[in-house]
Amino acid sequence: MPHIDVELERLREKLLEMWDLVDYQLTSGRDAMMNADHELSQRIIKLERKVNSFDIKIDRMCENFFALFTPVAVDLRAVLAILKINTNLERIGDTAEGMARFVCKLDRPFDPELVELTKVLVMYDEALAMFRECRTAFVKDDPKHAKQIIKMDKALNKIYRKSDVVIAKYLQANPDRIPEGLALLSIIKKLERVGDQVTNMAEEIIFYREAKVVKHRRKKKKKE
Amino acid sequence: MTKKYSKLEAINLDAYYGDFHALKGINIAMEEKAVTAFIGPSGCGKSTFLRTFNRMNDYIDGFRIEGQILLDGRDIYEKDIRVDELRKEVGMVFQKPNPFPKSIYENVVYGLKIQGIKDKKILQEACETSLQQAAIWDEVKDKLDKSALALSGGQQQRLCIARALAIQPSVILMDEPASALDPISSAKIEELIYDLKKDYTIVIVTHNMQQAGRVSDHTAFFYMGELVEYAKTKTMFTSPKDTRTQNYITGRFG
Numbered sequence: 351m352p353h354i355d356v357e358l359e360r361l362r363e364k365l366l367e368m369w370d371l372v373d374y375q376l377t378s379g380r381d382a383m384m385n386a387d388h389e390l391s392q393r394i395i396k397l398e399r400k401v402n403s404f405d406i407k408i409d410r411m412c413e414n415f416f417a418l419f420t421p422v423a424v425d426l427r428a429v430l431a432i433l434k435i436n437t438n439l440e441r442i443g444d445t446a447e448g449m450a451r452f453v454c455k456l457d458r459p460f461d462p463e464l465v466e467l468t469k470v471l472v473m474y475d476e477a478l479a480m481f482r483e484c485r486t487a488f489v490k491d492d493p494k495h496a497k498q499i500i501k502m503d504k505a506l507n508k509i510y511r512k513s514d515v516v517i518a519k520y521l522q523a524n525p526d527r528i529p530e531g532l533a534l535l536s537i538i539k540k541l542e543r544v545g546d547q548v549t550n551m552a553e554e555i556i557f558y559r560e561a562k563v564v565k566h567r568r569k570k571k572k573k574e
Numbered sequence: 575m576t577k578k579y580s581k582l583e584a585i586n587l588d589a590y591y592g593d594f595h596a597l598k599g600i601n602i603a604m605e606e607k608a609v610t611a612f613i614g615p616s617g618c619g620k621s622t623f624l625r626t627f628n629r630m631n632d633y634i635d636g637f638r639i640e641g642q643i644l645l646d647g648r649d650i651y652e653k654d655i656r657v658d659e660l661r662k663e664v665g666m667v668f669q670k671p672n673p674f675p676k677s678i679y680e681n682v683v684y685g686l687k688i689q690g691i692k693d694k695k696i697l698q699e700a701c702e703t704s705l706q707q708a709a710i711w712d713e714v715k716d717k718l719d720k721s722a723l724a725l726s727g728g729q730q731q732r733l734c735i736a737r738a739l740a741i742q743p744s745v746i747l748m749d750e751p752a753s754a755l756d757p758i759s760s761a762k763i764e765e766l767i768y769d770l771k772k773d774y775t776i777v778i779v780t781h782n783m784q785q786a787g788r789v790s791d792h793t794a795f796f797y798m799g800e801l802v803e804y805a806k807t808k809t810m811f812t813s814p815k816d817t818r819t820q821n822y823i824t825g826r827f828g
Contacts, residue, residue, distance in 0.1 A: 352826060420784055422811045423820050561813030 354419050361411050361432055362488075365439070368404035369485050371397065372439050375446035376481060376544070380474050382450060383537065386459040391450035401443035408436040424558070431558035435488070438547045438554075442481070445540045445547070452533045460534060461527060467516050470538055473509045476502060477541045480548040487552065493559040496552040500564075506545035513538045580644075581606035581745060581775040582627060587641035589622055591634065596622045598799040600641070604792070609767060609776045611790035611807065613783065615827060618796040620779050624747050627777065628664040629657050645745070662689075665738035669750040671730035673722035673737075678705075678714050681722045681733055685741040700740050708736035709766050728759020735766065746770065748778040752785065764789050783823055787811045795819045 351359075375394050382390040412433045415421065421429055465471060480502045487495035513535060521531045553565045580603035589597035597619045604610045612620035622631065629650065631637045642649045650660055662685075673681050682704050683697045691697060701718070705711040710732040714725070722733055731751060738746055748767070752760040767776055767789045780786050786793055787807060794804040795818070803810065803819045814820045821827050 354825060422783065422787070422823050423814055425824050426812060 354421070354425060357415055357419065358425065358428060361408070361415065361429070364404070364408055364411060365432055365436060366485070366489070368401065368408065368436070368439050369488075371401055371404065372443045372446065373481065373485070375401070375443055375450075376478055379446045379449050379453075380471075380478065382453045383474075384459060384465075384471075386453060386456040388454050391453040394450040395447050395454075398443055398447040401440060405436055405440040408432065412436075424561075427558045427561060431554040434554045435551045438551045442544055442547050445544055449537050449540050452536055456530065456533060460530060461524070464517075464520055464524075464527070464531065464534060467520055468513055468534060468538060469509045470513075470534060470541070473506055473538065473541050476505050477544045477548070480506075480545060484548050484551050484555070487555050491555075491559055493556045496555040496559075497564075499552040500549050503545040503549045506542055510538055510542040578608075579606045580604060581646065582777070583642075583644040583647075584623070584626070585642040585644065587623075587626070587639060587643065589619070589626065589631070589639045590637070591622075592636035596799050597626075597639075600801045602794060602801060602804055604775065604777065606775050607771055607773065608791040609771050609778060609789055611786035611793045612777065612779045612796060613781070613786050613793060613822070614796035614802075615822065616781075619799040620794075620796045621749055623796065624749055624777060624779050627745065627747055628661050628666055630666065632657065662741050663743050664745040664747060665741065665743035666747045667731070667735050667738055667749070667751045670754050671727055671734050673725070673730050673733055675721070675723055677719045678722050678725070678733060679718040682736050682740050684737060689741070704736040704740040705733075707739050707770065708732045709762060709769070710736060726759070728755045728762060731755060731759065731763060732766065735763075735770075739770075743774070745775045745777070748776065750779055750781060753781065760785070783811075795822060797822070 375397055378390055378394050381387060382394060412429050415429050419425070460470075480499055483495065483499050483502070486492075487499060517531045517535050521528055524531075550565065556562055556564050582604040584600045584602050587597055587600040588595065600623060612624060614620045625631045626639060626643050627645070627650070631639075639651065643651060645660070645663065649655075674684060676684070679701055682701045683691075686697060686700055702711065702715075705714060710729060713729060714720075714733075722730065725733060731754075735746075735751075751767075752763040755763065764785060767778065770776060771791075778786075778790065790807045792804065793807045793810040795802045795810070795814075795816070797818055803814060803816045805815070810819065811823060814823065818827075
């Protein structure tokens with residue numbers, strides 16, 4: 351294998367290690383949320399430091415790659431994509447940490463009725479599925495798969511858009527559960543951000559493989 | 575590819591060294607006052623192609639071409655073309671600096687003297703202007719009567735560029751002009767190319783991909799005598815269309 355490919359492979363492996371760590375944060379976050387598990391939430395919060403060190407390490411590896419290999423064409427796009435996916439993974443890690451901090455403030459699990467009404471679990475599962483599918487698309491260098499992932503974000507947005515009305519209604523009927531309702535609203539907002547961040551990552555896979563810039567396209571269409 | 579004026583053009587160009595088919599059906603139009611880089615592995619035909627623009631290959635036994643090479647729309651292989659006049663229009667700089675064993679001044683004005691210009695004032699003015707254009711005036715202005723061979727390699731190459739500029743060509747062909755130079759001298763040549771394209775059409779052959787990326791506006795990739803891809807340099811180095819181009823510029827050829 352040419353030296354440049356060996357170095358690129360090392361970069362990809364490092365990114366996938368980080369991906370798995372953030373996956374653990376997100377997956378555990380779901381359990382912590384459902385069970386108001388403070389101990390698990392603390393573990394998720396602590397992992398953020400490890401995610402940050404991955405972020406710095408990958409940044410440095412990319413910097414070295416640029417300096418030593420002066421990549422062009424597909425190699426250049428690969429490193430640019432890795433750099434941006436790294437940033438998005440770090441932010442998803444931050445988001446998971448943020449959700450865990452909300453869970454730490456809960457003194458009991460969310461009311462099952464509220465969970466059902468808001469569809470927060472459906473949203474969580476969809477966000478997790480997007481996150482994992484995106485990893486597969488990256489491993490397989492598959493831009494078609496990445497395009498499918500971008501479409502999945504619609505489901506998250508739909509739930510998010512309805513969430514404030516649903517929660518407001520619930521709180522009117524259950525005024526003693528205001529902190530719980532507000533915490534869940536914040537978690538839903540954070541899950542919506544996860545969808546956006548995974549979309550960004552999928553767009554980078556398309557850029558890397560097809561040399562096409564697809565980000566901001568939907569906004570452009572709307573303006574037209 | 576471009577709506578700008580095409581200074582140089584090749585139309586259905588084939589070139590042969592005896593039985594060897596060195597260039598195959600090349601079609602390309604190169605923009606005026608821009609830099610075009612030719613890249614490709616050794617033996618791909620890029621230098622052969624470069625040399626067709628000032629008919630340097632004419633001296634090679636068994637060399638022949640089919641098709642056309644147009645300079646300002648005129649076929650330079652037509653029978654009534656005077657090759658010496660053509661070379662006034664199309665200057666050339668080679669890989670290895672090749673100053674004459676004469677003074678710096680004599681090197682620069684050599685081409686003008688051959689043309690019969692004897693007026694010292696004209697020659698001195700041309701010498702200064704050319705050396706300034708070649709970004710070497712400040713380094714040699716106090717030793718114009720000294721031997722050109724005493725200059726460093728990088729200075730010698732800029733002197734050769736000044737010598738090419740003195741006869742006021744409109745096209746400059748450069749065959750790996752910085753490959754024998756250290757990084758600082760090489761950077762100076764690149765800066766010079768960047769400055770010269772305001773007034774000249776430049777075609778450069780280079781094996782240095784980063785150099786092609788830095789100095790050229792358009793890049794042509796040659797492989798086994800064929801022009802595989804020709805595009806804006808930015809496009810070639812970010813999203814080349816042909817797999818062979820991608821493999822070459824990323825160093826994965828063969």
